[in-house]
């Protein structure tokens with residue numbers, strides 16, 4: 001029977017450790033601070049950012065939620081970032097994505113001081129990660145490593161196959177796995193015979209953005225499957241395709257009119273040695289690692 005890797009419990013443990021570090025810093029008169037920039041009114045982004053701000057409060061981290069209107073400009077946001085870069089009470093700057101299409105996201109993310117780049121998206125941090133130097137790593141892939149390590153799943157010498165090569169998830173996940181001495185293969189939309197490669201994986205990381213894309217035939221029996229995907233489905237046809245006969249899911253689907261499925265078909269999990277469920281797997285780690293990165297940035301900035 002496949003074992004379930006409990007992201008909620010692992011995230012809780014990390015948050016408790018972060019809270020302890022925050023208390024230790026408080027004894028030295030230091031309070032880590034996070035600025036969260038939420039542009040416009042995207043309901044999903046509002047939920048994410050509010051939950052990040054609330055977690056800061058729970059852990060004793062100072063936070064400042066800044067909400068420029070939808071019609072703000074790249075120039076105005078660059079000024080805001082410049083002021084946050086120089087604000088001493090701010091150790092981490094989070095710019096919630098996606099930004100409105102008229103904003104130049106790249107220029108804006110590049111303007112964040114690398115030392116305050118708690119999302120790990122600045123090219124300087126991406127370069128440091130690749131060079132094996134201390135870096136603020138993107139939160140979701142950092143969470144993937146925490147799940148594997150804290151669940152006692154060996155990484156060194158294992159074949160890790162990462163499907164997806166985004167700057168936010170796929171590429172940094174591959175770099176972090178390489179740092180842990182896995183043999184890493186990165187796959188993407190132009191990969192030929194994807195299933196032949198994923199079937200070789202001891203650790204399979206799916207970060208594709210397509211509901212249930214990894215099917216049972218693509219899985220090496222006994223592999224550890226890390227499903228990063230978060231896809232909302234809201235039709236009965238989709239629901240039945242993934243969850244027919246799952247009474248618990250059925251009840252929540254009927255109540256809410258939608259449910260979440262990862263990038264791995266639930267039937268594929270049955271072949272795994274261990275897997276992260278969706279929800280409750282990788283998702284909770286993202287905020288926990290953001291908190292951890294904020295405290296790390298606070299320490300690094302002060303040479304601690």
Ligand code: NDP
Nearest residue numbers: 140164165166169188189207208209228229230282283286
């Ligand atoms: P992107 O859309 O940026 O990247 C998707 C990647 O998947 C691309 O590299 C793309 O390849 C690859 N891909 C797409 N189609 C195929 C295919 N048919 N075969 C092989 N590879 C394919 O997505 P993200 O990396 O931002 O996110 C991935 C998933 O993770 C999403 O479901 C997202 O919601 C979720 N996510 C979850 C988070 C969490 O907290 N748990 C945080 C961030 C994301 P190519 O480069 O060739 O186009």
